[in-house]
């Protein structure tokens with residue numbers, strides 16, 4: 001059984017993101033980039049299923065500029081067997097990503113398709129759902145537990161106020177949530193070994209996919225600065241400030 005895992009290269013989660021002066025986009029010049037954290041969880045889950053003998057091959061896929069290769073090498077070092085890089089410098093919206101992943105899935109015929117629940121740059125939370133719709137495949141989003149049973153996969157989902165377990169027929173699309181697992185640290189020998197694993201290059205045109213943007217970003221802005229808080233000396237002072245300064249009571 002084969003698993004396809006989609007990994008996106010995004011601004012590292014430790015970086016304080018800055019908006020470009022003209023408000024057109026986020027500034028990613030000279031900024032540390034990493035694998036989207038939810039995609040690390042997706043790779044980890046696939047690797048654990050392989051280690052448990054439940055699946056036989058893991059293919060990591062990344063779409064984007066030349067440097068996505070680094071992200072794919074990380075996935076290979078974590079345990080993926082081979083990688084596919086759909087190389088394009090164009091800005092990809094979730095619909096274009098979903099269409100490209102669908103085309104890759106049609107070539108590769110995986111039984112499991114793992115994606116992150118959201119990419120932490122655009123926070124779209126759309127791609128897995130769109131991919132499932134395009135493939136006409138069942139989806140288990142926000143997964144916190146994944147179990148393979150006979151011809152189906154049980155996905156426990158994080159939902160408001162609890163969990164829900166769904167049984168999906170294969171092939172199925174799964175998007176990973178934070179509590180699914182804790183991704184491993186990649187060890188140096190694995191990083192070296194990953195350099196020799198196969199990495200295939202494709203272009204969107206090879207997959208016959210139209211990646212034209214459908215959306216127009218009007219403006220990107222920083223969140224409003226919050227004023228620093230103050231400490232009050234007594235309840236009486238707090239009440240006085242709420243009444244006369246904040247005017248909320």
Ligand code: AMP
Pocket residue numbers: 006007008009036038039061062063064092094097114115116117118119120122123124125126127128
């Ligand atoms: P989004 O819908 O943009 O929040 O992204 C959800 C998930 O789709 C990510 O966690 C990735 O697994 C996958 N994905 C989105 N964009 C890309 C990309 N350019 N390359 C590979 N996977 C992607």
